Amino acid sequence: MAIKIRAKNVEVSYGDKKAIKDISLNIKKNTITALIGPSGCGKSTFLRCLNRMNDVIENCSIKGSVLLDEQDIYGPDIDPVELRARVGMVFQKANPFPKSIFDNIAYGPRIHGLASSDNELKDIVHNSLEKAGLIDEVKDRLNDQATGLSGGQQQRICIARAIAVSPEVILMDEPCSALDPIATAKIEELMNEISETYTIIIVTHSMQQAARVSKKTAFFHLGDLIEYNDTDKIFTQPDNEKTQDYITGRFG
Amino acid sequence: MIRKSIQSRRARETRLKIYGITSICFALIMLATLLISIGLNGYSALQQAYFKVDISVNMDKLVDDSGTINKNKMNLFNWDGLVKSALREFFPEVKERNEKKELFAIISANAGYDLKEIVKKKALGSGSHTLSVWLHLSDDADQYLKGRLSIDIPEEDRRINNKQIAWVNSLVERDIAKLKFNKTFFTSADSREPESAGILGSVVGSALTLFVTVMFALPLAVMASIYLEYFAKPGRITDFIEVNINNLAAVPSIVFGLLGLSVFLSTFGLPRSAPLVGGLVLGLMTLPTIIIASRASIRSIPPSIREAALGLGASKMQAAMHHVLPLAAPGILTGTIIGMAQALGETAPLLMIGMVAFIIDIPTTFTSSATAMPVQIYMWSDSAERAFYERSSLAILFLVAFLISMNLLAVVLRKKFEKKW
Structure with a gap:
């Protein structure tokens, strides 16, 4: 299968402190890749490198290269704004805008000029909500405040909002960490459904979740990539001892 | 043992509560005394x-x-x-x-x-x-x-x-x-004769001045705070700017008057005694206050909102304008109104740019000669005639009423713009 993202010798440091060291990783197109590892191992930092969200953080410096469709996203002719339209992101804490559900979904298409008419915009919003499996729950109250929804619904609004820009890649930074099992199950189901059209990279603390949803898993420890392989392989016969220790719960 | 310590703790709590209530009462009594004494002096000027x-x-x-x-x-x-x-x-x-x-x-x-x-x-x-x-x-x-x-x-x-x-x-x-x-008091401008003197001239002067102040200071302050919060690269220059903004807030107001005199009047040749110049000077004076309040307000918006916008591909400017600024608006507004109230009561810088002049016409434009309410009060309290004494007291009440209505407006606007989470 084709490679969507090729990270080569990526190194990120915050000031003097190195967060991740020399990571090389190839991510396949239209699959779900999970990044696991104990807290502070650099998996979120790595994730944020993939759509240059680290640019926002002060004194953060990045070495190495990240190729999206063989094009370096840190190259001089890449606009981070355009990149983030191609590589969407869902955050750990659901962060809908304090606006109506409709406006939340429509914001991305609006700023990127994806809809030429009101009807087209409505269609985009409708389709995004449908893909996110939310349409039946919210179709009658699109003008309600998105912040009034439940936590799980809010997170799915955020996923729908990311989908509305039609990205190629969706980054998810522990999207279920604040949700109950039922909401988590819904989001996992949703991820499975959309993984045919989107490349998804998910950071998670839950090994069960990684095992359930992902095809490939990467294990990070103290800023190093310890092991990267098929999920089945990682969870049944890992090559590395540390991986073995982590997934069996001996540390982490 | 524990029971004993609980007793002394309770006693301490009660004492603290009493101190608090006493100080609040003291402040209220002082305020009431002030207003009542001014009111008693000033009410007769209504006739x-x-x-x-x-x-x-x-x-x-x-x-x-x-x-x-x-x-x-x-x-x-x-x-x-x-x-x-x-x-x-x-x-x-x-x-x-x-x-x-x-x-x-x-x-x-x-x-x-x-x-x-x-x-x-x-x-x-x-x-x-x-x-x-x-x-x-x-x-x-x-x-x-x-x-x-x-x-x-x-x-x-x-x-x-x-x-x-x-x-x-x-x-x-x-x-x-x-x-x-005493209809004259509310419909005419200053006069040498107390019976013909009114407050309208200075009210209009103050209103014109404050209009210039807010139009000048608010956009500048908002732009400056967005720049400092989101765009400025941390470093020596940014630190230097920040320190100086805080310093500016502490500069005595008369210094801003001197600045206005030398820059706006001497260098740019703007007209003397004009609300335009008064507004610019007061705008410079309130700028740091509004910047500090705006930055605090912008900083209080959860970064997740901004990240969400950036993650969707909004530019820094779009994230700030579409999401952060609307949410920060109530705080910015409060800061602005506090700054305006400060500017409304300010006399010293206006003296330096000639707004202390005796003006018998109600100003009609931003460049016509005008005076402001606190300056008018200052001039009347300086006059020999007894009748000016009651008039300055009434004018003070008027100024206070002006301030209270400004604060009410701030509260109303805040309530209107405040978003629920």
């Missing part, structure tokens, strides 16, 4: 002594051949004489020159001018008309009727002598003179 005269005017003498009122003829006409002769009809016994002078001192020196304005406003047709008009008594007669002029002191030390008192009393007895609502 003004008027006298009624019947006057006949022949309009034919005052119009052009075409029948419109001729300004020149109006100005040349002896209105004073008309009023004075009408007054003398009440007191036929006054013949002597000195006595006449004393008699005319009980009516306003501006009575003739006021009569002219009344006639102008009435737009009478041609021919002779008899008008019954109420004109101001002099400030001394006014103060005497309000009981604010003590008559126990020897006659030669008094501003009003026994004869004048008798005339005023006789006018009152004949129902020709009385205290009426």
Whole structure:
């Protein structure tokens, strides 16, 4: 299968402190890749490198290269704004805008000029909500405040909002960490459904979740990539001892 | 052991509560005392002594051949004489020159001018008309009727002598003179004569000045705070800017007046005493206050909102304008109103740029000569006439009312814009 993202010798440091060291990783197109590892191992930092969200953080410096469709996203002719339209992101804490559900979904298409008419915009919003499996729950109250929804619904609004820009890649930074099992199950189901059209990279603390949803898993420890392989392989016969220790719960 | 410590802790809590309540009560009593004493001094300025005269005017003498009122003829006409002769009809016994002078001192020196304005406003047709008009008594007669002029002191030390008192009393007895609502105070600008002096000129001056201030300071402050929060690269230059903004907030206001004098008046040659310059100076003065409040407000918006926008591919500017600024608006607004209230009460910088001038016209443009409310109060409190004393007290009440309504507006706007999470 084709490679969507090729990270080569990526190194990120915050000031003097190195967060991740020399990571090389190839991510396949239209699959779900999970990044696991104990807290502070650099998996979120790595994730944020993939759509240059680290640019926002002060004194953060990045070495190495990240190729999206063989094009370096840190190259001089890449606009981070355009990149983030191609590589969407869902955050750990659901962060809908304090606006109506409709406006939340429509914001991305609006700023990127994806809809030429009101009807087209409505269609985009409708389709995004449908893909996110939310349409039946919210179709009658699109003008309600998105912040009034439940936590799980809010997170799915955020996923729908990311989908509305039609990205190629969706980054998810522990999207279920604040949700109950039922909401988590819904989001996992949703991820499975959309993984045919989107490349998804998910950071998670839950090994069960990684095992359930992902095809490939990467294990990070103290800023190093310890092991990267098929999920089945990682969870049944890992090559590395540390991986073995982590997934069996001996540390982490 | 524990029970004992709980007891002493409770006692300490009660004591602290009592301290708190005492200090709040003290502050409230002080405020009430202040307002009541100003109110007691100022309420009488709501009334003004008027006298009624019947006057006949022949309009034919005052119009052009075409029948419109001729300004020149109006100005040349002896209105004073008309009023004075009408007054003398009440007191036929006054013949002597000195006595006449004393008699005319009980009516306003501006009575003739006021009569002219009344006639102008009435737009009478041609021919002779008899008008019954109420004109101001002099400030001394006014103060005497309000009981604010003590008559126990020897006659030669008094501003009003026994004869004048008798005339005023006789006018009152004949129902020709009385205290009426002081409309002049709310409809005219400053005057040398207390009875003709009003506050409208300075209110309009203050309003024009504050308009310039907010138009100048608010956009600058918002842009500066967004830049400092989201765009400025941390480093020496940014630190230097930040330190200096905080320093600016502590600079005495008169220094801003000097700055205005040397930069706006001398270098740019802007007009003196103008609300435009006053607004710019006060804008510079309130700029740091608004910047500090805006930055605090922007910082209080959860970064997740901004990240969400950036993650969707919004530019930094779009994230700030579409999401952060609307959410920070209530806080920015509060900061602005605090800054405006500070600017409204400021006198010193306005003195430096000439807004302390004696101005009898109500300003109409941003460049016409004007004064501001605190400066007006300052000038009146400096005047010798007793009648200005009550007027400055009333003006202070007016200023306080202005401030309270500004704060109310802030609360209303806040409530309206505040988003629920």
